[in-house]
Amino acid sequence: MDEVLRVENLKTYFTAHDGVVKAVDDVSFSVHPGEVLGLVGESGSGKSMTCRSIMRVVPPAGRIVGGHIYYGGEDILTWPDSRLKAFRGSEVSMILQEPMTALNPVLSVGEQIVETIVEHESIARTDALERAIELLRLVGIPGPERRVKEYPHEFSGGMRQRAMIAIALACRPQILLADEPTTALDVTIQDQIIRLVQSLQAELGMGVVWVTHDLGVVAQICDRVAVMYAGQIMESADVIELFENSRHPYTHGLMESIPRTGSRQGQLIPIPGQPPNLLNLPPGCPFAPRCRYATEECQAQRVSLREVSPGHLSACIRFEEIWD
Amino acid sequence: MDKASYIIGRLLQMIPTVFAITVLVFLMVHLIPGDPATIMLGLKATPEKIEMLTQHLGLDKPLVVQFGIFLRNLARGDMGDSLVSRMPVFELLKRRLPLTLFLAGYAATLAILMAVPLALISALKRDSLIDQTIRAITVAFLSTPSFWVGILLLIVLGVKIPLFPVGGIGENFSQRLYYLFLPALTMALHLASILTRNLRDGIIATLASEHVVFARTKGLNERLVLLKHVIRNAIVSTLTLLGVYMSWLVGGSVIIETVFALPGVGWTMVQAITGRDYPVVQALTLTFGILVSVVYLLTDIVYSFLDPRVTL
Amino acid sequence: MATITQTQKRVGIARPDLQGLVRLSRRNPALIIGIVMVTLIFLLAIFGPALAPYDPIETNYSAALQPPNADHWLGTDKFGRDIFSRILYATRVNLKIGVICVTFPFMFGVIAGCISGYYGGLVDTLLMRLVDISVAFPFYVLVISILAILGPGVRNMYIALSIVGWIAYAKLVRGEVLIAKNLEYVLAAKALGYSDLRIMASHLLPNIINSAIVFAMSDVVLCILAGSSLGFLGLGVQAPTPEWGVMIADGREYITSAPWLSFFPGLAIAIVGVSFSLLGDGLSSFLRPTDR
Numbered sequence: 001m002d003e004v005l006r007v008e009n010l011k012t013y014f015t016a017h018d019g020v021v022k023a024v025d026d027v028s029f030s031v032h033p034g035e036v037l038g039l040v041g042e043s044g045s046g047k048s049m050t051c052r053s054i055m056r057v058v059p060p061a062g063r064i065v066g067g068h069i070y071y072g073g074e075d076i077l078t079w080p081d082s083r084l085k086a087f088r089g090s091e092v093s094m095i096l097q098e099p100m101t102a103l104n105p106v107l108s109v110g111e112q113i114v115e116t117i118v119e120h121e122s123i124a125r126t127d128a129l130e131r132a133i134e135l136l137r138l139v140g141i142p143g144p145e146r147r148v149k150e151y152p153h154e155f156s157g158g159m160r161q162r163a164m165i166a167i168a169l170a171c172r173p174q175i176l177l178a179d180e181p182t183t184a185l186d187v188t189i190q191d192q193i194i195r196l197v198q199s200l201q202a203e204l205g206m207g208v209v210w211v212t213h214d215l216g217v218v219a220q221i222c223d224r225v226a227v228m229y230a231g232q233i234m235e236s237a238d239v240i241e242l243f244e245n246s247r248h249p250y251t252h253g254l255m256e257s258i259p260r261t262g263s264r265q266g267q268l269i270p271i272p273g274q275p276p277n278l279l280n281l282p283p284g285c286p287f288a289p290r291c292r293y294a295t296e297e298c299q300a301q302r303v304s305l306r307e308v309s310p311g312h313l314s315a316c317i318r319f320e321e322i323w324d
Numbered sequence: 325m326d327k328a329s330y331i332i333g334r335l336l337q338m339i340p341t342v343f344a345i346t347v348l349v350f351l352m353v354h355l356i357p358g359d360p361a362t363i364m365l366g367l368k369a370t371p372e373k374i375e376m377l378t379q380h381l382g383l384d385k386p387l388v389v390q391f392g393i394f395l396r397n398l399a400r401g402d403m404g405d406s407l408v409s410r411m412p413v414f415e416l417l418k419r420r421l422p423l424t425l426f427l428a429g430y431a432a433t434l435a436i437l438m439a440v441p442l443a444l445i446s447a448l449k450r451d452s453l454i455d456q457t458i459r460a461i462t463v464a465f466l467s468t469p470s471f472w473v474g475i476l477l478l479i480v481l482g483v484k485i486p487l488f489p490v491g492g493i494g495e496n497f498s499q500r501l502y503y504l505f506l507p508a509l510t511m512a513l514h515l516a517s518i519l520t521r522n523l524r525d526g527i528i529a530t531l532a533s534e535h536v537v538f539a540r541t542k543g544l545n546e547r548l549v550l551l552k553h554v555i556r557n558a559i560v561s562t563l564t565l566l567g568v569y570m571s572w573l574v575g576g577s578v579i580i581e582t583v584f585a586l587p588g589v590g591w592t593m594v595q596a597i598t599g600r601d602y603p604v605v606q607a608l609t610l611t612f613g614i615l616v617s618v619v620y621l622l623t624d625i626v627y628s629f630l631d632p633r634v635t636l
Numbered sequence: 637m638a639t640i641t642q643t644q645k646r647v648g649i650a651r652p653d654l655q656g657l658v659r660l661s662r663r664n665p666a667l668i669i670g671i672v673m674v675t676l677i678f679l680l681a682i683f684g685p686a687l688a689p690y691d692p693i694e695t696n697y698s699a700a701l702q703p704p705n706a707d708h709w710l711g712t713d714k715f716g717r718d719i720f721s722r723i724l725y726a727t728r729v730n731l732k733i734g735v736i737c738v739t740f741p742f743m744f745g746v747i748a749g750c751i752s753g754y755y756g757g758l759v760d761t762l763l764m765r766l767v768d769i770s771v772a773f774p775f776y777v778l779v780i781s782i783l784a785i786l787g788p789g790v791r792n793m794y795i796a797l798s799i800v801g802w803i804a805y806a807k808l809v810r811g812e813v814l815i816a817k818n819l820e821y822v823l824a825a826k827a828l829g830y831s832d833l834r835i836m837a838s839h840l841l842p843n844i845i846n847s848a849i850v851f852a853m854s855d856v857v858l859c860i861l862a863g864s865s866l867g868f869l870g871l872g873v874q875a876p877t878p879e880w881g882v883m884i885a886d887g888r889e890y891i892t893s894a895p896w897l898s899f900f901p902g903l904a905i906a907i908v909g910v911s912f913s914l915l916g917d918g919l920s921s922f923l924r925p926t927d928r
Contacts, residue, residue, distance in 0.1 A: 057540045059532075081546075089543030101534035104553055106560060106631055115552075116542045151632045167542065341768050348769065355785050463917070467909025469861050471868050472884055472902030479895050568771075575774020579865050583888075593777070594869050597784045605784045612777045620772075 003030040004174050004207040005054070005092075010067035012046075012053045021278045023049040023062060025231035028305075031175065031207035036198075038222035038239070039211045040254070044275055046231035047211045051177040054209075055094055056084055071175075090120040093168035097180040099160035103152040109136075109163050110148030116170045135166040139196060158189035162196065169200060176201070178210045182217060194221050215258055219243065224311075227251050230276040230286035233305065237312035247308045247319040249291045285315070293322050327628065334624055338617050345613040350394050352609065353602050354387070403610075404603035406596075413607040416592065421611070424581070424588035426500060427508055428573045434512035435519055442516070443523035444555070450528060459524075462517035470576060474510035474583040481506060507584045511576050515569055522565060526558035533557075560631050567623035571616040667918025673911035680724065681731040688721035692878045701894050711896045713886060719897065722878040723904050729879045730908070733863035733872075734856045737797040742852050745805025746845070750836050752806065753813030763806055770803045779862065783871050793872040797859060808851055812844040846923040853916025857909045864905050880905050 012024035024046045031037045039047040052058050054069055056076070068075045076087065096102040103112060113132035118125060129148065136144035139162040152160055161181060168176060178197065182190040198221060201208055210221060218225055218239065226236040227250065235248040246252055253271040273290035285303045288294040298317060305313040316322070362374055378384050381404075382393055397403070403413040446458045465473070481487045488506050530536060531554055539553045577590035585591070589608055596604035660668065680687075690708075696716035704711045710719040752763040770778065782796040816822060817840065825835050866872030867881030875882055880901040887897025 052537075055541050057537055085543045085545065087543065088541055094538070094541040096534060096538055098534065102538040104535045104539070104557065105633055106557060107552070108632075115544060115548075119542065119544050119548075153633050164538075341772055344765070344769055345772055352781065352785055463913050464906065464910055467857050467861075467913045468906040469864050469868075469881070469884075469902060469909075471865060471881075472898070472905060475884065475888065475891065475898050475902065479891055479899075483892050483895075571771075571774045575776040578774075578776045578780065579869065582869060593780065594871070597780055598788070598870060602784070605781065609773070609777060609781045612774060613772050616772050616774060 002032070004033050004071070005209075006030040006068075006070040007050070007054065008068040008070065010050065010053055010069065011065045012049055012058055012062055013065050014059075014062040016061070016279065019279045022231050022281065023278065024053055026067070027228070027231070027233055028067075029226050029233065029236060031209055033174070033205050033207050034201065035223045036201070036208040036210055036221050038218045038225040039209060039228060040213065040215065040218055040225055041228035042213055042275060044230075044278065045228040047228050048179050049231075050228075051094060051179050051209060051211060054177060055088060055092060057088075057094075086120065089116050089173075090171035091173055092175045092177065093171075093173040094177040094179060095161075095164050095168045095181045098184050099157070099164045100152065102164060103160060105152055108149050108151055109155065113148075113163075113167050113170050116167055120171050131170070132166075135170055136163065138169075138200070139163070139166045140192075141166075157185055158192065161185060161189075161193055165193075165196065165200070169204070172204055174206060176206050176208045178208060180211050180213070183212065183214070190217070191220075197221070215254060227254070230278060230281060232286060232303070233313075233315065234287065235312075235314045235316075236305070237308075241309070241312050245308075245312070247312070247314040247323055248316045249293055249322070250287045253290075285317070293318055330628055331625055334621055338621055342614060342617055345617070346395070346398075346610060347391070349606055349610045349613065350391055352606055403607040406604050407601045408596075408599050408604075413604055416604065417589065417607065417611060420587055420589045420592050423586060424574070424577045424590055427504055427511070427577060427580070427586070427588060428570070430501070430504060430508040431511035431515060431573055432570065434508055435515035438512065438516040439519035439523055440555075443520045443527060446520065446524045447527035447531065458520065462520050465513050465517040466521075470510055470514045471579050471583045473513060474507065474580055477506050477510055478584070504586075507580050507586060510583070511573060511580055514576070515573060518569060519562065523558060523562050526561045527554060530554050530558045530561075556630075560627070563623065563627050563630065567620040570619040570623065574612060574615055574619070664918055664921050666914045667922055670911060670913075670915025670918045673907075674915050677727065677731065677908055677911060681728045684724035684727045688718075688724045690718035690721040692717060692722045692725040693876050701890070703894070704896060710900045711894070713883070713897055714890065719883075719900055722883060723880070723901060726878040726880050726883065726901070727904070727908075729873060729877060730860055730863060730905070733794070733797075734860040734912075736794055737801055737859040737863070738852050738855050740798050741801035741855075742805055742848065745802035746809050746841075746848055748802065749806035749809030749811075750813055750840065750844075753810035754817055754832065754836055754840070760810070763810065767803055767807050770800060775800065776862075776865070779866070780869070780871060783866070788871045788874065790873050790877075793863065793866055797862060801855065801859070804855070805848060805851065809844055809848055812847060813840055816840050816843060850916060850920045850923060853912055853919060857912045857916070860905065860908060860912070 007030070008028050010024050010027045011022070014021040014023055027046070027050055029037060039050060041047050049058070049062070053064050054076075056064070058064060064077060067077070069077055071087075071091065076084070079087070103109070110129060110132050113135060114125060114128045117123060117128040117131060121128075123131075133144045133148050136147055141147055141159055141162055147155075152163070155163060164181075176197070181197075182193050185193065194217065197208065197210075200206075210217070212218060222239045224237065225239050225242045227234045227242075227248065229250050234250045235242070235246060237246070242251065243255070246255065250271075253269075256269040257271060259268060271290055272292075276286055276289075282288060282299055284297075284299040284301050285291070285294070288298040291298065295318065301317065303315040303317060305315050306317075306319075308314050308319065359374070382390055385393075401414050403417070405412055406416060409416075442458055446455045449455050482489065489503055535557075536549065536553055539549045577588055578593060579590070580586075581588045581591035582594055589611065593605065593608045595601075596608065694717070696712075699708070699712050699716040700714055702708055702712045708718045708720065710723065712718055713722070748763065752760045773781075778800050779796045782799060783792055786792040786795060822835060822839055825839050830839075863872055864879065864881030864884070867879045868885045870882075870885065873879035873882055875886070883901040884898045887894065887899075887901070890897050
């Protein structure tokens with residue numbers, strides 16, 4: 001099947017006072033139309049920065065230093081600014097975690113939708129406004145004719161997130177990058193938003209990259225998953241394969257630390273140790289300091305992804321010994 | 325809460341403060357140690373004159389009654405007569421206040437014209453040489469007495485290179501702009517320094533904010549993003565302080581008018597204090613107080629139009 | 637991006653050794669320059685009079701209105717007094733204004749703000765009314781109104797500047813106390829039964845004092861400027877005492893013929909002002925690194 005986005009060996013580094021932070025370090029994955037790829041990891045794992053790199057909105061202190069991002073057969077990292085502007089917002093869109101800060105508080109919600117439409121399509125403002133109203137209806141906001149003139153602070157949290165989705169989908173993008181869109185929401189609202197994205201995806205045939213640290217969300221919405229740690233991918237697989245047959249100590253650690261109800265109750269086993277200091281990463285596997293299976297080889301040798309089974313990759317050099 | 329209710333609400337809020345100011349100003353004269361009439365007459369005091377002045381100013385009546393008279397007179401526009409010139413203070417005000425207001429407005433305009441582009445450049449090229457230079461210059465102006473800057477400008481642009489007149493205020497509007505350029509510039513340099521620093525911080529904060537990132541992900545034109553999303557938000561946050569800055573401008577007139585010998589209310593006040601002309605001091609203090617309250621009110625109203633989050 | 641921002645916000649605390657000092661000066665040049673200059677200024681204030689070549693008040697009409705030359709490095713004024721000596725003597729005068737008019741308002745204002753913010757109630761309402769009134773007047777108008785009542789002079793100027801000055805500290809500290817008093821470590825202290833005084837002194841104050849100190853630095857600049865402005869207007873320090881503002885006023889009538897009379901005193905004020913501003917900026921970065 002044709003992939004709509006392919007990321008290859010992406011590297012995004014930040015220069016700080018006393019060193020280099022490798023926020024995204026040799027990350028590769030692909031996204032197909034109609035599929036949801038989950039990017040899972042703790043804070044600082046590089047998942048948000050990967051999305052921002054794809055959008056090329058990396059903060060000024062950082063730079064994309066290597067790799068390729070293929071869209072429509074071309075490497076967008078080679079594109080000039082003018083081409084990127086046409087790309088952002090119309091081919092690829094992004095939704096962010098906190099809609100209250102992502103939406104401009106002094107502009108009306110309608111205006112923020114209209115400006116996107118008007119930027120990418122030669123269409124009259126009045127028509128764009130009509131479309132904005134329709135979009136608000138599409139994302140399930142009641143009374144859109146009235147709402148379109150209101151300001152973000154007049155919306156509730158869930159509504160704001162819906163509004164942000166409306167903005168993101170205004171130009172019918174091929175790819176949606178969702179950076180922890182439900183993390184700040186109540187569980188019930190979270191569920192609504194997930195279902196909304198699923199239905200919209202079915203309708204528009206988009207590829208979705210869903211960033212989260214919540215494995216429950218992953219189970220609900222993702223088709224494929226990539227697990228990230230310290231800027232690198234540790235494991236990637238289909239979602240069911242990942243949950244049933246994961247082959248990386250970090251993924252296992254994540255799953256074991258989720259509280260469960262019902263018959264499978266037991267002790268919660270947190271992952272020991274501290275989150276990695278991205279300035280001083282050890283040379284080998286970044287997870288080695290906290291891994292109960294780590295050997296000297298793990299700490300010395302730079303990891304790369306190897307196939308466990310078709311479609312399932314793991315960065316653990318010992319996965320055969322540990323699990324088979 | 326619609327705009328009209330908001331404005332009325334703010335006006336009502338102003339009343340207690342204005343009242344308190346009035347009471348304080350009224351009490352000013354009576355706070356002076358010693359008998360007010362004696363002090364006012366100074367060296368010319370004789371028992372008969374003291375008696376006459378006391379009666380004339382009603383200083384022998386109980387305080388509350390005096391206050392009542394004070395208020396009643398105020399309502400009629402009667403703020404007493406100057407002890408020095410015997411002219412009604414109100415007349416004095418009418419003649420001199422417009423100049424001070426013109427100067428303040430002129431200085432504010434110049435300051436904004438200087439501050440906005442400087443802050444923008446400074447923020448966009450953060451930590452570069454030009455940013456550091458701008459910041460150094462603003463620190464220098466803020467730490468330097470404005471009256472000295474005024475004198476320097478007089479020396480350099482008025483005397484050494486006679487570009488601007490050293491005295492006078494001009495006959496009509498365009499002449500005013502020319503004659504008052506140096507004093508307005510003096511005040512504007514100081515004000516622009518604070519504004520630039522503040523606006524720069526605001527723009528930097530806004531540039532880093534999530535909604536600018538989001539706007540970029542929508543593929544918006546960079547200049548559009550700048551204007552619509554960055555500057556507007558940054559200005560809105562600086563505007564809250566504009567009221568304070570305006571009040572500074574009004575207060576700064578006291579010094580600048582003295583430096584440039586301009587017949588505005590600031591200069592009048594200083595003269596009145598050295599000349600022990602208490603009715604004038606009293607009236608001018610009251611005027612300044614009310615002026616500042618009005619400025620705050622106006623700034624708040626303007627702000628409420630710019631930021632939709634503001635409600636009563 | 638927790639770890640990235642963490643590493644970007646790392647603070648270097650100065651270790652008392654040369655290496656630490658060098659690192660600090662590279663990271664925070666304002667602080668080092670500020671400290672050096674302010675120390676120099678204080679030294680000048682203390683020892684200046686001893687260094688001055690001439691008496692600052694004694695007149696010498698034969699030497700009047702000389703431009704800067706070998707005998708009088710910065711020239712002489714209309715009374716023949718040496719400008720350089722007068723500026724040196726004035727350092728003490730002006731610095732005294734800055735120190736006195738900040739120290740008392742600082743102490744009083746911080747305590748008042750603490751009590752007001754902590755207890756609330758009538759005291760707090762009263763303070764807020766005072767703040768409203770003081771905010772309603774421009775700073776200079778308020779100060780000279782008070783001087784109108786008290787009469788011009790140095791002592792009255794101290795009083796006037798202090799009366800107006802303490803309110804800003806009280807407002808600042810009150811604001812911080814209002815936030816801090818609901819933080820968990822304070823609630824914990826209360827639950828442990830600590831007395832109010834102990835909470836205020838050992839829990840609230842140390843965390844709030846930083847903002848007050850940074851503010852005090854800019855207040856010193858403000859007070860020195862105010863003192864010289866009032867001197868200029870003739871309402872503060874009175875002639876013949878050497879004070880920079882008074883000297884500038886003296887020089888005004890000779891702007892065209894003897895501009896050095898007004899130039900050098902103003903330069904002195906500017907240098908002192910910039911030094912304290914640098915110190916304030918440096919302290920601000922040092923004490924509150926996350927705010928930059």
